[in-house]
Amino acid sequence: MTESFEPIADKPAPGVLAGNLGTPIKLTELMLNGVTAEAGRGGATIKVWTRLYLTSDDRFFHRIVEGLAAHIEHRSAQAGHHISLTRPGFILLVIHPDNTGDLWLDAAAVSLHIMVKRSMAAGTVIFENDIADVTAMSFPLVEIGKQDRVVCIFREGWRFALFFDFNADGALSIEDMERDLGTLHRRLKYRDLYDAIADENVFARLIEAGWFPFVEILGREFRELANNCEAGFELDDVEAKSLAAFDARRVETMFARWMAKPHFAGKERLLRSALNNFASGDSIAVLKIILTEIEGILSVAYRKVHGRGARTKKLLEFAVQSAEKKAGQPDTLLFPSAFAHYLKSHTFAEFDPVARTGKASSRHAVGHGEADADSYTQVRALQALLTLDQLAFYT
Incomplete structure (x- = not known):
């Protein structure tokens, strides 16, 4: 299994792993715990999604993303950062148990875990025709704890993907998250x-x-x-x-x-x-x-x-x-x-x-x-x- 990291603006010291592209925006009062899965009148009992991953081809994608984006942009403005989430290509929000969070906008290093077609030495340039499969996506230099909640929105070509896990059981599975993010990347990149x-x-x-x-x-x-x-x-x-x-x-x-x-x-x-x-x-x-x-x-x-x-x-x-x-x-x-x-x-x-x-x-x-x-x-x-x-x- 091979990992490839996004390049960074500054050259890292010899033998030192490349860092994140930037730093996160610090947010507070992030009241994100679920997304309604069905309609309901006041007083009714409805289903709620606390974990979901889907692409922009899904009919619910835009409705969910717009709601999430509105809340995140509002909290960012309160923190003094007037942003639009329609511009970044990769959005990662890590929410901590106290409802504070780190918002990474095209700033976190991303690692793809891939199966390669041929043997490769470390440092070898990987081309698309070297890839046999994509099995996971991770953020190797971002701290994500078991008690955290995660929202990730990213673009691949002309399509988008959304992943969120609001950690309803209090034990976030990093492995499952990375697997599902890899699935989303694969579905977007190889949709044809x-x-x-x-x-x-x-x-x-x-x-x-x-x-x-x-x-x-x-x-x-x-x-x-x-x-x-x-x-x-x-x-x-x-x-x-x-x-x-x-x-x-x-x-x-x-x-x-x-x-x-x-x-x-x-x-x-x-x-x-x-x-x-x-x-x-x-x-x-x-x-x-x-x-x-x-x-x-x-x-x-x-x-x-x-x-x-x-x-x-x-x-x-x-x-x-x-x-x-x-x-x-x-x-x-x-x-x-x-x-x-x-x-x-x-x-x-x-x-x-x-x-x-x-x-x-x-x-x-x-x-x-x-x-x-x-x-x-x-x-x-x-x-x-x-x-x-x-x-x-x-x-």
Whole structure:
């Protein structure tokens, strides 16, 4: 897991962690303890939210934010600071038990906890295509106590997120807060990916063509595929572009990732043979090896955890559960639930031997020699490699 800190105006001393960008505004009489969850007349009993996180796509977002902002701006004015909360991109309010608080406006250092695609040394510059997943967001240099209350509003692109925990039980969970803030950042930053998965027509066309938001192509490459599917365009050109991007260096990076996993390392000779054949353009050999070895690799990983083997259905469930456990939740950029659908409907798709509907993307069709010869393409071979690579992140 890697952390990246926002830059600061002044250079820190060698070996000293960068500080916050500024200092907080000190406030008093912050009477924030909940937000109404439903309407009610005077004397009625209503539900109240004491903890919530949502984005600006939610219908309640603006109503809640405007109410919170009005109170915070009023208390700030009383403290001699005439501010507008519509301007900062990152707002953090930490309220103490005595109702005093620290208001950070684009001033607190922010740390993102991410899963990276490749090995990295400390001090390495991180690019978007290095990120496999975002699992948490934290404020490493802001003191937040167990008795405190927290409000956080931030912007990512053209969308906003809101988090608040008014600590109704008096024991603020910092870990849960950081996880939920990471979820909000992820939903804002990668909204187009979530939209592509949620759109049944787009996702169905992607799967039919053998594509998925594989970790290795997450970002620009997958966006091009999804955009073409959404537009109803043929994928020949964008597939050729994706195929050309997988040169020897990139494939070797994937291979190194596999060999770091014990359940992959035992298949080194077979996987090396598959990659050599991919480099030479022999898609038949690649698909024959990879699609039949996926199940074996999952079986080794499952046996290591459970001490016994399992059938294919159980192995696929294990892969998805492993991804959810590793990421800490089911809706991360690993998309475990969606990948389960991909595996069942594509990689392990059933076929009709009478109608001869088998394709080289299906492990069953390939294993039984029922795949159409014309379906053994280099694009299908790349998709098989990416499927195996996805499992390297899962298990």
